[in-house]
Ligand SMILES: O=c1[nH]cnc2c1ncn2[C@@H]1O[C@H](COP(=O)(O)OP(=O)(O)O)[C@@H](O)[C@H]1O
């Protein structure tokens with residue numbers, strides 16, 4: 102019986118004392134003392150429970166998320182084929198955290214890219230109105246005045262400014278005039294460089310993927326950082342490759358950009374190939390074919406058999422990418438598809454000059470490129486085309502080629518019947534675009550069947566489109582700090598949790614100590 106725990110013994114003995122007639126065991130004074138001790142014990146117990154409830158309530162209330170004060174930003178991506186308006190938002194008090202900026206809206210502007218309005222510049226500005234009105238509706242009125250608006254124009258405008266700088270300026274003035282009519286904080290319209298386009302694309306996807314987060318290890322003050330992902334962007338008029346090489350390199354400095362983000366330095370390789378976006382690449386190829394064939398009547402393996410297209414010479418030779426190939430006075434070029442993937446790829450390989458390289462290694466056309474390393478996010482037209490072909494998750498390069506071969510050999514009639522809802526312009530070019538993408542990645546950049554699986558074709562990351570626009574805004578609003586903001590070692594929730602836990606421990610220790618050293622009378626009597 103006594104081997105059982107002390108607590109049980111006390112309880113039993115106490116029961117027994119209670120049963121005893123009080124006036125035979127205790128005097129009147131002792132009786133009063135016991136009831137006093139009991140009262141004190143009850144009051145102390147009550148206060149203890151009250152204290153614990155109060156502590157937990159404070160912890161819970163304090164930890165409730167505050168109503169978010171959201172900030173907004175607008176970036177217009179004025180691409181060669183079209184303009185998109187992106188609206189982002191983020192909680193004001195978390196501005197410098199990683200991964201807090203989100204895309205809340207994307208609006209595709211009707212009509213072509215702003216560079217196509219060179220003959221009627223006023224229309225360039227007017228074309229943006231519908232999407233800017235959408236942005237006005239999406240953003241709460243009280244935030245309008247504090248919402249910055251940026252417009253960045255890419256390769257279409259780069260080509261226009263090469264062709265006619267004055268007209269390019271007029272187009273930019275027209276869009277500026279239009280954007281200033283809105284109640285937002287207009288911050289500027291400009292043509293961004295190919296380097297910026299590549300670098301901001303890289304910043305965007307790594308910010309969205311959370312790769313800039315420095316996760317602390319168990320060793321105090323030691324931070325471990327995640328590897329970054331490379332970025333591959335394919336537009337209509339230019340294409341960019343950007344990644345962090347493994348070794349430090351001191352060649353071709355114009356291809357490197359140094360960033361200090363969240364306390365870490367990144368030396369990023371980037372190159373933008375003007376005229377190697379898929380629309381200009383097609384023109385470049387056709388212009389070469391016309392020159393080589395000495396005829397404006399072309400049999401082309403990159404279009405489905407049975408496809409026939411009459412292309413205007415103005416369209417073909419109208420850009421600085423192809424202007425120098427103009428030989429004929431003919432106003433049309435007739436293209437007839439033959440649908441042969443292998444011939445198409447051979448034909449496209451000529452566009453990638455691998456023979457001369459003034460550096461230790463090159464991608465193509467005498468451009469330095471370090472050895473490929475890590476994973477790559479491939480977005481924009483890389484995604485659109487591979488998604489149409491159902492190849493975004495195919496990790497086997499030979500299967501990719503087989504699918505493409507099959508698609509190219511299908512007759513145009515068949516293809517049209519199979520995909521009645523897809524725009525004919527896109528549909529007719531998927532054989533060319535798919536083959537071009539493969540040739541660019543394999544022949545141009547040097548991807549192989551071994552590292553093909555490192556390329557992730559993606560459109561969105563955590564709800565935001567993969568595009569250079571987010572990185573552009575983060576940079577211009579100084580939202581990425583160079584150094585890690587000094588923050589308390591514990592989050593608020595962990596701090597409150599630990600405070601509650603330690604208070605409990607402390608109270609328990611005091612309570613047990615009190616029981617042990619200052620044994621309340623009733624218990625003492627019970628034990629005796
Ligand atoms: O649904 C689609 N299918 C195929 N291609 C698409 C689709 N949507 C957009 N594109 C293509 O993506 C490319 C986007 O290029 P963009 O206009 O951004 O040019 P840039 O970046 O060279 O200035 C264009 O070639 C356009 O035709």
Ligand SMILES: [Ca+2]
Pocket residue numbers: 180181255335336337481
């Ligand atoms: Ca683009």
